[in-house]
Structures are given as C-alpha cells and as structure tokens.
Amino acid sequence: MSTPIDRPLQGYRFVETRHGDTLQAVAAREMGDASRWPEIVSYNRLLPPFITDDPLLAGPGIILSGEPVRIPAPAPAANAFSNPDATFLADIKLTNGLIEADGAGDMMLCEGLPNLRQALVHRVVTERGELMYHPGYGSLIKRLLGTVNGPTASLLAAQYARAAVESDERVQEVTEVTAEVVGDAVNVSVRATAISGRIVAFTEGI
Known part of the structure; x- marks a missing residue:
C-alpha cells in the first residue's frame, strides 16, 4: 500500500481516485484542467508511474x-469590504523559484498582497511561450539579454514589464516602470495600484 497522506495542508482538499x-x-475532473496534473505530483510528492491499479506496484x-x-481547494469568495486583500487569494510560497516548507515539511503559502507581488514578479521573469499550456503568459524581456544597453533597450524592457x-x-493601474539592460541582465522596477x-x-533582476 502507498503511504497515506495524513496531514492536510491549509488551502487544499482530498479527493478519491x-x-x-x-x-x-x-x-480534469477535480480541477477543470488536465494540464494541471504536475501540481498533483508536487503536492503529493509522487513518483512515476504516480498512480496504479496494481497493489504490487503501489x-x-x-x-x-x-x-x-491532495489537490488545491477552491478559493473562498473574497469579502472585499472586510478584507480587500482577500481578492489576491493564496499560492505556494516561492523563494528564488524554490518551494518553501515549514517546520512540519508542508509547503508554505503566500497570501494576500504578498501573493499578488509574487505573481507579478513571476509574470515578468517568465519568458512568454515558456509555459506550453499558457503561451500568452509572461514577458518578452529575456529577448533583450545580451543586447547593447541604451535608451531603446531600456524602453523596450520597461514596456515589456508593463504589459x-x-x-x-x-x-488596476501600473504607475511607474523603470528598466535597465546591463549585458546579460535586466533590472526592472515596477510600482502598481491593485484593484x-x-x-x-x-x-x-532577470
């Protein structure tokens, strides 16, 4: 038998296979998107073949x-009057692209305004087209890496970040964006107003 999952994470629910x-x-059945299956692998620390009908392989x-x-639970409806930041929901907390865990070994969550900030950073640093099932996600900033720095490159980087x-x-509004292309790196600063x-x-830095 496989090892049971005996400690649910906040923000997640269990479903029967x-x-x-x-x-x-x-x-597809529980999350509405078959392409999200790698999330199930991560949340349950699964190894190939992940799931089996054969007790000898389990x-x-x-x-x-x-x-x-374990799969992500549907987000509760946000109460924008009592807690405006609830509209920003929650996601897995990442540090330098790596998942953070608490003392119990469970994945930590990033909630509210910090989650929005994390999501925006991820949009800017992810190259558009990098995610197979979300080809429009990300920015074009990495196209500028290695180009000669100058007003044109910096302006393009700022426009890509803004978009x-x-x-x-x-x-709601992006109020300020600055960018500088320095050889193999692009430094971007963004200031925006949330809804x-x-x-x-x-x-x-990218």
Missing part, C-alpha cells in the same frame, strides 16, 4: 487507485 485513473483524468510516492490525493503586469486582472487600492511594488 478511481480505478483506471491517470493524474490527467483527476486534474508504494511510497505511488498511489493505489481508490486512495485519496506583463497589466495582464493580471488584479492590477483594492493598495500599492504593490518590486525590483527584480
């Missing part, structure tokens, strides 16, 4: 069909 299931089928990291798996930030529906009226700002 079925005979013949694949993770793509679970993601074990640590391999779920036997019929056992529960990426403005594409997030939680942003709650709060200010979110960040400086990131």
